[in-house]
Structures are given as structure tokens and as C-alpha cells.
Amino acid sequence: MERPYNFEKIESKLQCKWEQEGVFRVSEDSERPRYYVLEMFPYPSGRIHMGHVRNYTIGDVVARYKRMQGFEVLHPMGWDAFGLPAENAAIKHGTHPAKWTYENIDYMRSQLKKLGFSYDWTREIATCHPSYYRWEQLFFLEMYEKGLVYRKLSKVNWCESCSTVLANEQVEDGECWRCGTKVVEKELYGWFFRITAYADELLKGCDKLSGWPDKVLTMQRNWIGRSDGARIIFPVADREGENLTVFTTRPDTLFGVTFVSIAPEHSMVMTLAHGTGQEQAVKDFLAKWTVIPSKERLESKEKEGVWTGAFAVHPLTSEKVPIYVANFVLMEYGTGAVMAVPAHDQRDFEFAQRYGLPIRVVVQPDNIQAEKMTEAWDGPGRLVDSGEFNGIDNEEAKAAIVERLKAKGLGEPTVAYRLRDWGISRQRYWGAPIPIIYCSRCGIVPVPRDQLPVELPLDAQLDASGRSPLPRFEPFYKTTCPKCGGEARRETDTMDTFVESSWYFARYTCPDETSMPLDRKRVEKWLPVNQYIGGVEHAILHLLYSRFFTKVLRDLEWLSVDEPFENLLTQGMVLKEGAKMSKSKGNVVDPDEMIRRYGADTVRLFILFAAPPEKDLEWSDHGIAGCHRFLQKLWRIVTANAEGLRTADTSQSALEQAVLFSTALKALRRKTHQTIAKVTDDIERRMQFNTAISAVMELINEVHGCLGSCSMNAAFLSVMREALDAVLILLSPMVPHITEELWCVMGHAESITKASWPQADATLLDANEVKIAVQVNGRLRGEVTVPKTASQEEVLAAAHKNEAVKRHVEGKVIRKVVYVAGRLLNVVVQ
RNA sequence: GCCGGAGUGGUGGAACUGGUAGACGCGCCGGACUCAAAAUCCGGUGGGGGCAACUCCGUGUCGGUUCGAUUCCGACCUCCGGCACCA
Numbered sequence: 001m002e003r004p005y006n007f008e009k010i011e012s013k014l015q016c017k018w019e020q021e022g023v024f025r026v027s028e029d030s031e032r033p034r035y036y037v038l039e040m041f042p043y044p045s046g047r048i049h050m051g052h053v054r055n056y057t058i059g060d061v062v063a064r065y066k067r068m069q070g071f072e073v074l075h076p077m078g079w080d081a082f083g084l085p086a087e088n089a090a091i092k093h094g095t096h097p098a099k100w101t102y103e104n105i106d107y108m109r110s111q112l113k114k115l116g117f118s119y120d121w122t123r124e125i126a127t128c129h130p131s132y133y134r135w136e137q138l139f140f141l142e143m144y145e146k147g148l149v150y151r152k153l154s155k156v157n158w159c160e161s162c163s164t165v166l167a168n169e170q171v172e173d174g175e176c177w178r179c180g181t182k183v184v185e186k187e188l189y190g191w192f193f194r195i196t197a198y199a200d201e202l203l204k205g206c207d208k209l210s211g212w213p214d215k216v217l218t219m220q221r222n223w224i225g226r227s228d229g230a231r232i233i234f235p236v237a238d239r240e241g242e243n244l245t246v247f248t249t250r251p252d253t254l255f256g257v258t259f260v261s262i263a264p265e266h267s268m269v270m271t272l273a274h275g276t277g278q279e280q281a282v283k284d285f286l287a288k289w290t291v292i293p294s295k296e297r298l299e300s301k302e303k304e305g306v307w308t309g310a311f312a313v314h315p316l317t318s319e320k321v322p323i324y325v326a327n328f329v330l331m332e333y334g335t336g337a338v339m340a341v342p343a344h345d346q347r348d349f350e351f352a353q354r355y356g357l358p359i360r361v362v363v364q365p366d367n368i369q370a371e372k373m374t375e376a377w378d379g380p381g382r383l384v385d386s387g388e389f390n391g392i393d394n395e396e397a398k399a400a401i402v403e404r405l406k407a408k409g410l411g412e413p414t415v416a417y418r419l420r421d422w423g424i425s426r427q428r429y430w431g432a433p434i435p436i437i438y439c440s441r442c443g444i445v446p447v448p449r450d451q452l453p454v455e456l457p458l459d460a461q462l463d464a465s466g467r468s469p470l471p472r473f474e475p476f477y478k479t480t481c482p483k484c485g486g487e488a489r490r491e492t493d494t495m496d497t498f499v500e501s502s503w504y505f506a507r508y509t510c511p512d513e514t515s516m517p518l519d520r521k522r523v524e525k526w527l528p529v530n531q532y533i534g535g536v537e538h539a540i541l542h543l544l545y546s547r548f549f550t551k552v553l554r555d556l557e558w559l560s561v562d563e564p565f566e567n568l569l570t571q572g573m574v575l576k577e578g579a580k581m582s583k584s585k586g587n588v589v590d591p592d593e594m595i596r597r598y599g600a601d602t603v604r605l606f607i608l609f610a611a612p613p614e615k616d617l618e619w620s621d622h623g624i625a626g627c628h629r630f631l632q633k634l635w636r637i638v639t640a641n642a643e644g645l646r647t648a649d650t651s652q653s654a655l656e657q658a659v660l661f662s663t664a665l666k667a668l669r670r671k672t673h674q675t676i677a678k679v680t681d682d683i684e685r686r687m688q689f690n691t692a693i694s695a696v697m698e699l700i701n702e703v704h705g706c707l708g709s710c711s712m713n714a715a716f717l718s719v720m721r722e723a724l725d726a727v728l729i730l731l732s733p734m735v736p737h738i739t740e741e742l743w744c745v746m747g748h749a750e751s752i753t754k755a756s757w758p759q760a761d762a763t764l765l766d767a768n769e770v771k772i773a774v775q776v777n778g779r780l781r782g783e784v785t786v787p788k789t790a791s792q793e794e795v796l797a798a799a800h801k802n803e804a805v806k807r808h809v810e811g812k813v814i815r816k817v818v819y820v821a822g823r824l825l826n827v828v829v830q
Numbered sequence: 831g832c833c834g835g836a837g838u839g840g841u842g843g844a845a846c847u848g849g850u851a852g853a854c855g856c857g858c859c860g861g862a863c864u865c866a867a868a869a870u871c872c873g874g875u876g877g878g879g880g881c882a883a884c885u886c887c888g889u890g891u892c893g894g895u896u897c898g899a900u901u902c903c904g905a906c907c908u909c910c911g912g913c914a915c916c917a
Contacts, residue, residue, distance in 0.1 A: 222913055247916095334916070334917065339917080536911080691853085775897085777898090827897090
């Protein structure tokens with residue numbers, strides 16, 4: 001008879017059972033087709049939050065669904081375990097980052113286990129372990145040999161509070177992405193990954209990623225920022241052999257050039273000014289504009305500059321135009337020098353107005369006059385005042401002018417990217433050491449491979465300053481040069497933690513491999529990841545780096561795919577009272593607390609039901625209670641009828657017999673198969689779990705209705721059992737514990753995780769009779785029930801008998817009749 | 831400024847290919863059971879008008895295409911996200 005739904009007991013019992021039986025362990029040599037589902041691994045910050053619960057619940061639904069569909073599913077979990085918070089916590093609590101990290105991992109693992117996620121825990125990895133990061137050091141060395149890693153002195157984004165360099169991608173609105181401190185500029189030596197070497201492939205690859213959201217692809221394309229244009233050489237007047245090369249996307253406006261601007265950091269600035277009498281003025285200008293960090297410099301939109309005293313020679317007209325240093329020209333983009341066309345570029349226009357430089361219109365849409373312009377014209381037109389090119393459409397003129405320049409050896413087509421190389425050096429302790437040695441005699445010497453890993457010393461002590469102890473920790477930095485054997489010093493910077501997360505998905509395929517980073521055979525079996533799931537906040541950083549790394553590892557012959565993630569789902573945030581959950585706002589809902597109160601199944605169900613995955617989800621205390629009620633109801637329906645259900649006959653013939661004399665049971669069977677079709681489509685094609693759940697709720701409502709109206713006989717039990725078997729299987733990827741328990745209550749001997757996904761019987765999906773909506777002039781007036789096979793004429797005849805329809809049609813002329821088979825009839829009258 | 835996305839009841843959301851707007855859930859209202867409460871069960875629930883049958887209005891705003899528009903097109907408003915002196 002009925003027993004209470006003791007979720008706590010059921011969930012812990014089944015979690016133990018699954019673990020003991022190794023239900024989710026992946027088999028390498030299974031005959032089944034493979035499927036790899038992955039969620040972005042967490043940083044072990046201490047406790048999981050609702051965002052994690054959402055991310056991992058979605059992934060678990062996919063994993064369990066695919067397993068029941070007959071796939072061998074790889075569904076691993078691990079820890080992105082290096083990073084700054086560990087250091088901060090260690091300083092604050094007087095502990096060690098490693099201890100803090102590993103303790104957090106232990107606790108968070110137990111939290112994930114309590115949610116019943118179907119991970120293969122035997123493949124767990126932690127990136128802070130030498131068995132992981134040693135391979136990253138190997139990749140670094142291989143990339144170094146290929147010229148994909150280099151060291152340079154550069155202006156870097158520096159966070160004073162974290163005492164470290166930040167990548168461009170880690171600067172948000174001029175502030176540190178992690179702590180919000182204002183980022184300042186600093187000159188430092190650092191190591192760079194040559195991601196720009198892959199700019200074009202990364203860009204073109206976007207077109208092939210049909211399983212990614214357009215939003216993410218757009219962001220990546222913009223970030224890479226390809227511009228097609230030309231390099232044009234402007235010889236410096238009266239200086240033999242000195243040239244200034246500019247980059248432009250508008251070679252068509254070449255004849256409108258009235259001056260040239262260069263960046264304050266440009267190497268030629270002082271040479272140009274030398275001996276012109278402008279030297280002091282230029283020095284003053286540089287003093288003002290090179291100390292101000294460029295981030296701040298960009299905040300002032302005011303165009304400012306100074307003449308260098310030098311002139312450039314126009315490559316086609318040989319006219320002399322002045323060369324200015326200008327605050328708005330960026331050294332990092334293009335060539336750090338631009339040809340200025342005030343009539344057709346707003347920045348040049350503003351600059352020209354301020355310094356009284358000429359404005360020359362060369363692209364004419366109709367009749368614009370230089371003297372009357374209030375802003376630059378950057379639209380299309382025909383060329384004027386452009387010598388032999390007059391009259392040509394400006395788009396066509398681009399190629400023609402570049403062609404002309406090329407013939408003279410003064411220009412060529414080229415491409416510029418917004419993307420910069422990836423600076424990976426961090427002046428931090430808790431990260432993977434960069435495997436490089438500095439020798440006063442031999443210079444930069446890579447650590448020989450047989451000396452890997454360069455282990456991070458766990459006995460180094462952090463002090464309150466927060467600075468890395470490595471540069472002062474002799475046992476680490478003091479070493480001998482592998483080349484000359486003399487005294488040498490190790491690199492004490494560590495790698496950006498984004499390096500670890502750029503290849504972990506590949507390591508999951510062979511985490512036990514001790515002789516090499518990746519076992520090609522296994523990597524090839526599993527990659528690419530079929531479904532990747534995570535927050536949209538990683539749309540650029542992590543996802544672009546991972547794509548880059550995949551291409552690098554492919555070229556280093558460690559794997560053979562071009563792209564790491566076939567399909568990407570970016571899930572929305574979990575909100576409370578319209579805001580992201582945060583300690584400071586005090587609106588955090590703790591997953592542990594919810595699991596204790598309602599159980600893991602209820603938490604999972606609510607988080608899937610409250611919103612479609614890619615949208616933000618508003619947490620609702622009432623909502624989760626409602627989900628719990630639904631599970632209670634399911635529990636009651638099954639347990640209260642358990643005895644009858646266990647013995648019910650669900651053979652094909654019994655089911656066919658059962659519905660012969662009952663339209664209610666016939667309808668229930670139809671609903672069952674419609675629900676199977678709907679839920680399968682919602683999970684497989686649409687990834688809309690909220691509507692999948694509502695479809696099952698409808699089916700349960702119908703079963704519940706029948707319980708109140710049908711007599712409890714063998715026929716009813718057969719049909720009810722068919723319905724409830726379907727309900728349990730369809731819900732099992734979402735609420736695995738209660739469904740497994742009830743599956744057993746219904747008398748199934750084997751675990752529901754071994755059940756195969758049901759298939760809808762197509763012959764049962766449609767009723768013999770259909771309801772047709774009847775409109776008059778597009779307005780709904782009535783409804784008629786006709787046989788499924790009824791023709792338009794028959795439907796129309798039925799409609800004419802409908803009172804409401806009659807009223808609106810009577811005495812009027814029928815102009816037209818539109819019939820949508822099986823759905824709707826529209827009678828147009830006048 | 832440029833590029834995306836979104837705007838639907840009191841509320842979270844549904845309507846997938848232009849075809850009955852508001853599925854499912856929450857909340858609320860009424861009823862049954864109970865001494866009472868909780869739980870559960872039954873019924874109602876977009877707005878206006880009407881005793882009622884019924885009828886008019888309604889998917890951010892204004893237009894358009896169509897027999898028919900939440901869906902397509904144009905203009906605009908609001909919110910969110912990304913990029914932003916990138917030549």
C-alpha cells in the first residue's frame with residue numbers, strides 16, 4: 001500500500017548503488033556509438049552554487065538521455081584548480097593554497113554526488129596536480145620550438161590588487177575582471193602564445209560551427225576583428241630611405257589625404273622631429289600622452305596632436321603632407337600610422353578642424369562641399385579630384401588604387417586583425433610553472449623534457465603582501481643551466497589558468513595516461529565533444545582559447561580534429577529577485593539547503609522547468625514547492641496502485657484489447673504516445689526541458705483524471721501501466737532517483753538506467769476525429785468535429801450547421817474559403 | 831556609435847513551418863474533507879460590456895503584407911548582452 005516519499009533515503013540509497021555498480025563508468029571498447037557530453041568544469045571555490053546546479057543538471061539530462069538512446073557516453077568531471085582565489089584564501093586563513101583547494105574539491109565533489117549526476121568519477125582530473133600540468137609544460141616547449149611561444153617586453157595590463165598581469169580579455173571596462181580594481185599600464189617581459197597566427201583559421205572556422213549559438217559566433221568574429229585593407233608606403237620628404245607605412249581600409253580615399261598621423265609610441269616619432277625645431281613640442285606632447293595609461297587615454301575622446309616638423313610624400317601625387325603625432329592612433333593596431341582623410345573619416349575630420357588642416361572631398365555621393373561639411377562622409381560615391389580614377393565607384397576604386405600602388409612598389413593589399421597575441425605570464429604562485437631557465441651565458445634555455453615536470457614547490461610560503469613567493473624562494477628558482485651547467489635561474493612566473501582549461505576536454509579521454517599527454521587513439525575515439533554546456537560569460541575567453549589550442553595540438557600531432565566542441569549550449573544565469581545571486585546582495589539560495597528540504601530530484605526538476613536553458617532563470621520558492629508537489633503526486637499515483645500495476649499486462653495485444661470499448665482509454669493511450677514523441681523531440685532537437693516536463697505533467701493529469709472516472713479493471717491497468725512506464729522513463733534523465741525507485745515499485749527487475757528510450761507508435765498519434773476551428777473573416781466563431789479523412793466540402797458543410805457560424809454567414813456572399821487540413825477553416829464573406 | 835537578443839495575464843513561461851494566443855506551473859478566488867488547521871481533492875481565473883446567449887478589446891508603439899500576424903516587412907520606444915578612436 002501507500003508509503004511516504006522519503007526522498008532523502010531513496011536518493012542516498014541509489015547514489016550508493018550506482019557508484020558501487022559503476023553504472024556510469026565508460027567502456028573504451030564498447031560496440032555502441034560514442035557520445036561525449038561535457039559541462040564546463042568548476043573552479044573549486046568552496047561550495048557549488050545554483051549556476052553549477054543548472055549547468056550540470058542540463059548536462060546530466062543529455063548524458064542520461066543519450067545513454068538510454070544506446071550511446072556509450074563519456075561524461076566526466078574535474079576541477080579548474082589553479083587560480084587566484086586559492087592564494088587570497090590561503091593568506092586570509094593562514095593555510096596553503098593546495099590544502100584549501102583540495103579540501104574544497106572534496107567538499108564540492110560530495111555536493112555533486114548528492115545531486116545524482118551520472119559522472120564517470122574514475123576520470124576525475126584536477127589541473128593543479130603535476131600529473132596534469134606537466135603536459136601543459138610539454139606543450140609549451142613544443143610550441144616554443146615551433147615559434148608559437150615568444151617572450152617580449154610589452155606594455156601590459158597590470159592589476160595592483162592582484163599584483164599580476166591581465167590578458168586583454170581579462171580587462172572589463174578598464175577594470176580587473178576578478179577584483180574590479182582599476183587596471184594600470186606597466187612594461188614587463190612576458191611570454192606570449194601566437195594566437196594571431198591562427199586568426200584567419202579561427203575566423204573561418206566560425207562558419208562551420210553550425211551547432212553554436214549565433215550570438216557566440218558573432219562575439220568571436222568581432223573579437224578577431226578582421227579588416228581587409230592595404231599597406232601604403234609614404235616616403236618621408238627630404239630623408240633618403242626613410243618611409244612611413246600606414247594601414248588603411250579605405251585606399252579609395254587616397255587622394256583625399258591631407259596629412260599623416262602616427263601613434264605617440266611609434267618608433268619613428270623622435271627621428272622625424274629631429275632637427276626640425278618641433279623637437280621640444282613633440283617631447284612635451286609625448287610626456288603628456290605616453291604616461292597616461294592607454295586605457296584612460298582612450299576615455300578622452302578629444303583629438304589632440306602635434307606636428308613632428310616632418311612631411312610625407314604622397315605616393316601617387318608626390319604632394320608633401322605634414323606628419324602629426326596624434327593621441328588617437330593606436331600602436332598595437334595596423335602599423336601604428338594612418339593616412340588621414342578628413343573628408344571621409346570622422347576622427348581625421350575632427351583633428352583637421354582643430355588644427356586647421358585642409359579637407360578634401362574625393363568620394364562624392366552627390367554634391368557635398370568641403371567648406372560646408374559638419375561631419376565626415378563615410379558612405380559610398382564616385383571618385384572626384386582623384387586623377388585617373390575620377391568617376392569610378394569608390395568600392396571599385398579600392399582595388400584599382402592598390403593595384404596602381406603595387407605597380408609602383410608603394411603598397412599592397414593586406415589584412416589587419418583586432419586580435420592580439422595571448423599573454424600568459426602571471427606573477428602568481430598558484431599556477432603551472434613556465435618551463436624556462438635563464439642563464440647569464442646561454443640566455444633563455446628551455447627546460448629539457450626529461451626534467452619535466454617543473455613542480456610547483458608546495459613548501460613555499462605566501463606572505464600577507466600577496467606577491468608570489470617564487471622569485472624569493474631559492475630552492476625553486478636556483479638551478480643549473482641545462483646547456484652549460486653553470487648557475488642559472490628559473491622563470492618564476494606561472495601560466496594563466498586559462499591555459500589549463502584550453503585542453504582539459506582532451507585529457508578526459510585518457511586521464512590515466514602517464515607516459516604522454518594524450519593517447520591519440522583514445523582522443524580520436526572521443527573528440528570532438530558532441531555537446532558542450534556552460535555559461536555565456538565564456539563566449540570569448542575560454543571558448544576562443546580552446547579552439548586555438550585544439551588547432552595547435554592538431555599541428556603538434558597530438559590530436560586530429562579542427563574544432564573541440566561540435567555543439568554548444570550557453571545557459572542563462574540563475575537570478576533571485578531579478579538579480580544575479582551574490583553574497584553582497586544577500587539573495588543566495590544554497591543548493592545544500594534546497595536538497596535537504598526537497599531532495600535532489602525536486603531541485604533538478606525545478607531548475608529545468610522554470611525556464612528554457614539559454615534564458616536567465618528566476619528562482620522561486622513557490623515554484624520549487626510546486627515541483628515537489630508534482631513528484632509527490634507521481635509517487636502517490638504509482639505507489640497507491642502498485643499492486644495492480646505490477647501485474648498489469650502490457651503486451652501489444654492486451655493494450656489493443658483494452659481500448660476497444662473505451663474512448664477514455666483510447667485517448668489515454670494516444671496521449672501516452674504523443675507525450676513520448678513530444679518529450680523525445682524536446683530533448684533531442686530543441687533542448688527545451690521546460691516544455692518536455694510540462695508535456696509529462698499533462699500526461700500525469702490525464703492518468704489522474706482517468707483514476708477518478710474509470711473503473712479499476714485489467715484493461716485500465718494495462719493502459720495506465722503503459723502510461724506510467726513512459727512517464728518514468730521520460731522523466732528519468734531529469735529526476736533519476738524517484739523514477740528509478742518507482743520503476744522498481746512497478747515490478748521492473750532491472751535498473752531504469754538500463755532501460756531503452758521508448759518510441760512513439762505513429763499509428764496511435766492521431767485520433768479518428770479531429771476538431772476544426774472555424775473562422776469567419778479570420779475571427780474564430782466555432783468549432784466542428786469531423787472524421788480525420790473529411791474533405792474541405794464536408795468540413796464546410798459541417799460548419800454551416802454550426803449556430804454561431806450560421807449567424808455570421810447568413811445573408812452574406814461567400815467570397816472565399818481557406819482550409820488548413822485538420823486544423824482550421826476560414827470562411828471569407830462580404 | 832556599431833553588432834546581437836528580448837518585450838505575451840497578477841507571475842515563471844507556452845504557442846516549433848503564418849493557422850483556435852495564454853499549454854504547464856505558481857499565485858489568487860470559491861467549494862469538498864476536518865472540531866480546526868495542514869495535506870489532498872473538485873471548480874474558477876487576460877480585460878471590458880451583458881442576467882444570459884453572446885460580444886468587443888488584447889502579445890512594447892505606429893503602419894504594411896495576408897483570408898488569417900506573437901510569428902513576415904518598415905519605422906519607432908524600452909530593456910539586456912557584446913564591441914567600441916581598430917584607421
